[in-house]
Amino acid sequence: MSVIIKISNLSKLYNDRSILKNIDLTIETGEFLCIIGPSGGGKSTLLNLIGGFIKSDGGSVSFQGETVNKPNRECIMVFQEFDQLFPWKTVQENIEFPLKNDPHHYSKTEIAALTGTYIDMVKLHEFKDFYPHQLSGGMKQRTAIARALVTTPKVLLMDEPFGSLDILTKTELQDTMLEIWKKTQTTIVFVTHDVREALHLADQIIILGDGTVQQRIENKTKDSEERVKEIIGFLSP
Amino acid sequence: MSVIIKISNLSKLYNDRSILKNIDLTIETGEFLCIIGPSGGGKSTLLNLIGGFIKSDGGSVSFQGETVNKPNRECIMVFQEFDQLFPWKTVQENIEFPLKNDPHHYSKTEIAALTGTYIDMVKLHEFKDFYPHQLSGGMKQRTAIARALVTTPKVLLMDEPFGSLDILTKTELQDTMLEIWKKTQTTIVFVTHDVREALHLADQIIILGDGTVQQRIENKTKDSEERVKEIIGFLSP
Amino acid sequence: TKNDSQEKVIRIAEQYGIAYAPVQIMKDQGILEKNYPGIQVIWEQMSNTTAIREAMVSNKLDVGFMAIPPFLIGWDNGMDWKIATGLSSVPTGLVAKDEIQSLQDIENDDRIALPQPGSVQHILLAMACKKEFNDPKKMDNLLVTLSHPDGMTALLAGNEITAHFTSTPYREAELATTGYHEILTGEEAFGGDFSFIVGVTTKKLHDENPEVYKAFNQSVEEAILFINENPEEAAEILTKYYDLSKEDILKYLTAEDTEYSATVKGIKNFSDFMNETDYLKKSYTSIEEVVWENTDYAEY
Amino acid sequence: MQNIKAIFLKPYSKYVWIGIMLIAWEAIAKLTPVSPLAFPSLEAVVAALINSILTGDILLQMLFSLGLIFVGLVIGVLLSFVMSALSVVSPVFESFVDTCVSIFHPLPGIALLPLIILWIGTGSKAILFIIVHSVLWPMILNMTAGFKSIPVVYKKIGQNYEFSNAKIIFKIYIPASMPYLIAGLKIGWARAWRASISAEMIFGASGGIGGIGWYIFNKRVFMDTAGIFAGLLVIIVVGMLVEDFIFSKIEDRTVKKWGLS
Amino acid sequence: MQNIKAIFLKPYSKYVWIGIMLIAWEAIAKLTPVSPLAFPSLEAVVAALINSILTGDILLQMLFSLGLIFVGLVIGVLLSFVMSALSVVSPVFESFVDTCVSIFHPLPGIALLPLIILWIGTGSKAILFIIVHSVLWPMILNMTAGFKSIPVVYKKIGQNYEFSNAKIIFKIYIPASMPYLIAGLKIGWARAWRASISAEMIFGASGGIGGIGWYIFNKRVFMDTAGIFAGLLVIIVVGMLVEDFIFSKIEDRTVKKWGLS
Numbered sequence A, B: 001m002s003v004i005i006k007i008s009n010l011s012k013l014y015n016d017r018s019i020l021k022n023i024d025l026t027i028e029t030g031e032f033l034c035i036i037g038p039s040g041g042g043k044s045t046l047l048n049l050i051g052g053f054i055k056s057d058g059g060s061v062s063f064q065g066e067t068v069n070k071p072n073r074e075c076i077m078v079f080q081e082f083d084q085l086f087p088w089k090t091v092q093e094n095i096e097f098p099l100k101n102d103p104h105h106y107s108k109t110e111i112a113a114l115t116g117t118y119i120d121m122v123k124l125h126e127f128k129d130f131y132p133h134q135l136s137g138g139m140k141q142r143t144a145i146a147r148a149l150v151t152t153p154k155v156l157l158m159d160e161p162f163g164s165l166d167i168l169t170k171t172e173l174q175d176t177m178l179e180i181w182k183k184t185q186t187t188i189v190f191v192t193h194d195v196r197e198a199l200h201l202a203d204q205i206i207i208l209g210d211g212t213v214q215q216r217i218e219n220k221t222k223d224s225e226e227r228v229k230e231i232i233g234f235l236s237p
Numbered sequence C: 001t002k003n004d005s006q007e008k009v010i011r012i013a014e015q016y017g018i019a020y021a022p023v024q025i026m027k028d029q030g031i032l033e034k035n036y037p038g039i040q041v042i043w044e045q046m047s048n049t050t051a052i053r054e055a056m057v058s059n060k061l062d063v064g065f066m067a068i069p070p071f072l073i074g075w076d077n078g079m080d081w082k083i084a085t086g087l088s089s090v091p092t093g094l095v096a097k098d099e100i101q102s103l104q105d106i107e108n109d110d111r112i113a114l115p116q117p118g119s120v121q122h123i124l125l126a127m128a129c130k131k132e133f134n135d136p137k138k139m140d141n142l143l144v145t146l147s148h149p150d151g152m153t154a155l156l157a158g159n160e161i162t163a164h165f166t167s168t169p170y171r172e173a174e175l176a177t178t179g180y181h182e183i184l185t186g187e188e189a190f191g192g193d194f195s196f197i198v199g200v201t202t203k204k205l206h207d208e209n210p211e212v213y214k215a216f217n218q219s220v221e222e223a224i225l226f227i228n229e230n231p232e233e234a235a236e237i238l239t240k241y242y243d244l245s246k247e248d249i250l251k252y253l254t255a256e257d258t259e260y261s262a263t264v265k266g267i268k269n270f271s272d273f274m275n276e277t278d279y280l281k282k283s284y285t286s287i288e289e290v291v292w293e294n295t296d297y298a299e300y
Numbered sequence D, E: 001m002q003n004i005k006a007i008f009l010k011p012y013s014k015y016v017w018i019g020i021m022l023i024a025w026e027a028i029a030k031l032t033p034v035s036p037l038a039f040p041s042l043e044a045v046v047a048a049l050i051n052s053i054l055t056g057d058i059l060l061q062m063l064f065s066l067g068l069i070f071v072g073l074v075i076g077v078l079l080s081f082v083m084s085a086l087s088v089v090s091p092v093f094e095s096f097v098d099t100c101v102s103i104f105h106p107l108p109g110i111a112l113l114p115l116i117i118l119w120i121g122t123g124s125k126a127i128l129f130i131i132v133h134s135v136l137w138p139m140i141l142n143m144t145a146g147f148k149s150i151p152v153v154y155k156k157i158g159q160n161y162e163f164s165n166a167k168i169i170f171k172i173y174i175p176a177s178m179p180y181l182i183a184g185l186k187i188g189w190a191r192a193w194r195a196s197i198s199a200e201m202i203f204g205a206s207g208g209i210g211g212i213g214w215y216i217f218n219k220r221v222f223m224d225t226a227g228i229f230a231g232l233l234v235i236i237v238v239g240m241l242v243e244d245f246i247f248s249k250i251e252d253r254t255v256k257k258w259g260l261s
């Protein structure tokens, strides 16, 4: 497998406080990487740097060999804020939005078909004409996920996307993500605070703490309670 | 134990869609009640009704024997939105805010002491002078929790407060909540989508689905994996 | 040719008021069009002497009507224009509350309303102050610049404004109200007869289109003649332009001290006074500097 | 008590207030010793209005003014949009726009008159210029403030899909700053009215019969106070119609529908 | 190229732009056949300014105008605040304020002149009234728009702690709608300038020597064009100082610090 994202010596300061310190990390095409770590540990910051949304204070991120200095259509982010839907668009319009504005020029039928598929996938068919202010927290998150998936980007950057989903929807969406991942070979970088979720989804897990990658775990045997305990051990100071 | 909140025949419509249908529920003083249920199931709506933030379309909620028709200082809500901090106040100022404006007229030293205690409890001492836009998602949530706790209200209404916390902080805060609960006899109504969290915290769990209370579970034996499976069974359609 | 078509345009500022009556007659009867067949007359309706002057500086207008002092201020500042014709004299005066018997009674907290500094009303007031107190600027800081209708409202409202320097028909309306009387007339202040409104043209019009210039002068004269000979008919025509009854208009047109005449009167007196009192930097030495040849004028 | 309160909560509550104000007006006109020259009774105003409609050009003058205001408003909105959008895109241009706003916003049209006459003359174009000058600067202020207050995450989403600057502005900035744009538009509309009336009083009837400002000016010159108020009445009525049938419709279809208010 | 661009990005970039505009001005004055009566050269303007400072009252007149503007602005802001706050609290009052805004906002001060003269007279109070009339309505529009755009959850928090309406407004509404308030304040400031200049041109030297508007008006009627521009220059300079030393400081301490822009 080839390297799709290469992070070298990456640092980030906020008001002279060092948030990320000389991070090195390579992500291979088709990898499902989960990032876990304490709150305030720099997970969102790292994702924003990979996505090109903020500037680093040293080191670099490259995507497919090219240095990232601005956001990229092939690297779509689902943000942690759940007010990331456009309030002036309905669920359906929010999901259609990237398709309608894509240089690929999807035809009307393609747009309808794709939007329909993803609306169904996140089970919002009934709510497709609702405006964001009429949705529950979890519905907003699901809409944002569908919007990110609909253009099938090469890399998905997901910042706690299942944060306010009930367990059933969450489990279903986790399985859907895995399916999509397997089918499309999308590279996924997934921030979560749920260790079990990370173990269920990832084939690589990194633990981010004190501004550095503290552990990198190959996750072959998924879903074991021992694993959970082991990782919680890593997380404890 | 006495009844603190009594919900009778409560209904709520949005655009003629029935979200809550004739809910009856009593909550006793000192109870730790968890509400779980599918995304969009009406959990936030129910909490908003109990808090008096929205009007019902039938039935009533009473708090200490009086009908609730507006929000009440003794019934503090932690909202699901995590942009619920005031952006013009630092972490410390956000937490002090309800104390400074409380009719109890806390003295300066009391305010400083209380604020300090809760800032430490949510481990934000280092960040107390940060503005919300400089915080990570989890830090914002922790600040909101501290703000709700600082006035020691009789009832806490918490809408997925631990939604974006890492597992360690979450576990610690869960234990803190349990401690506070035991010590102060605060009544807590806690919405979560994490079944394990509900089992860990609650002494009563209700499952909200299709607009009605589908199950009410006495949770005496906490933390068993069977229980988890059983509840997931209830949740499945 | 192109030049020909340009010659056939004249741009005239039109203003309203009994003192401008010949202008409306000229417009309504098409007198200029008759005297210069094929000419295109553009009437720009304007409400303010200063704006007219600025428009003439900018070559947006060829002809304007105004009082002598504003004309002299423009001339003093280097505008290339001269008086082409007289137009009218109408009664003007300082109306005050009855408590005020003369200029002597005007105190520091009284206020005098008039259209604007540098207007004929202002200069007349300064002339009176010079005579009375030997200090032409004595009242300059008591001025409130209100248009005639606002000035009248202010005077009659009985607030700070205790006197109003105004002219027909506001003067008459104020005098008809009990409690107000005239303490100074324009003639007293000036010490004689003077043109209230004159017609001014740019050098450009005069030099480049002498035919048009001549036709314009002739038309003004005809319009004046028309009013003087057929006041009834003129009043009838003017009802189209003024929201007044024919009877009222006729009364104003034929009032004793209203006079329509193409002769320019009083220019020397204004000029010398304004120069002495620093409202002008210079006065003219020869009348040709301020009036075009063939313009009738009278001096005292 | 509740009943009385309810009257003011209906959609027609505006008209209740207007009724109250009219009654107060009439009471002052009738019961206090004010001069009818300054404070005419309602009957006189209405009579003057009917008279102006039947025998005069007031309706045409109104249309003429509305036409000018509409054109001026459109030009002002487009210009302010272009300038605000360019400030978003280019910091160099932003400093230019800032400079222009701080220089020109406080300058009254009346102070610019000599320049306007010099460059544009005294016709309808000069009136238009004054209207645009009145509308442009507050619109720019509100637009740039609106653009700045957009949540960062919306901008990030636009960048993520590599939208061109134009697309980011049209697809994200404009809808996201709707409440500001509507407030700006309302200010612009009122300012355009004010400017056109003042300008017509200075420049007169450039379009033949002139506009409503010229109508009012003429009434003033001839001391027809009832006529002045008839003119003001027409302005107010048109203003309220625009408010009720244009601005509220825009609000209903945008900010209200999106739950932003 | 980069270097040239960088010049415009510095804090002093405004002054670079002003320099460019001044050069353009001088070029037009010198190189084109415009009359110096309409377009005086910079030297003439500066000479007129120095002359007015040395032999005239221009600085005192400026202070006088600034004083009036300041008082007018304060009254306008307070009134608009009270009216917007009451609209938040009471729907009855809201419909009243809406009605007032749609009636009075489009009315130019000049059309209200007869009433102002009748009720208030022609002194400084009349100028103040016109300033307040100019400032009040756009401020109300921006304030109510700002209040409406506040996230619902902030309001809920205020209610949750059973804040009085006053507390909700002071502690939550005002800081939360800061970007709107600042935009409104900027509009108000510019409008107050405009209004005071126009009003002084009408009401003259009400305070003895009068204000800067009276200065400009006198220059205009006596055709001293360089003097007019000297007056405008003073207004622009003061405007920029206020922008740089007051408004930017307010922004730095509020919206910028809070990450709202």
Ligand SMILES: Nc1ncnc2c1ncn2[C@@H]1O[C@H](COP(=O)(O)OP(=O)(O)OP(=O)(O)O)[C@@H](O)[C@H]1O
Pocket: A127, A130, A133, A134, A135, A136, A137, A138, A139, A164, A165, A166, B014, B015, B019, B037, B038, B039, B040, B041, B042, B043, B044, B045, B046, B080, B193
């Ligand atoms: N303002 C509104 N207008 C219309 N529908 C609304 C409104 N607010 C909520 N709803 C609807 O009410 C239903 C319940 O919403 P609610 O927020 O209570 O769900 P929830 O159980 O909290 O879900 P989640 O776990 O996703 O937060 C949803 O279907 C939502 O679409």
Ligand SMILES: Nc1ncnc2c1ncn2[C@@H]1O[C@H](COP(=O)(O)OP(=O)(O)OP(=O)(O)O)[C@@H](O)[C@H]1O
Pocket: A014, A015, A019, A037, A038, A039, A040, A041, A042, A043, A044, A045, A046, A080, A193, B127, B130, B133, B134, B135, B136, B137, B138, B139, B164, B165, B166
């Ligand atoms: N704009 C900013 N200015 C200053 N500090 C910031 C800013 N943004 C983030 N930080 C700081 O950077 C640190 C890392 O934040 P980040 O959002 O990356 O954490 P995180 O790992 O995503 O946490 P969480 O799980 O709580 O979302 C925090 O200490 C935060 O205070």
Ligand SMILES: [Mg+2]
Pocket: A043, A044, A045, A080, A159, B136, B137, B138
């Ligand atoms: Mg984060």
Ligand SMILES: [Mg+2]
Pocket: A136, A137, A138, B043, B044, B045, B080, B159
């Ligand atoms: Mg919810």
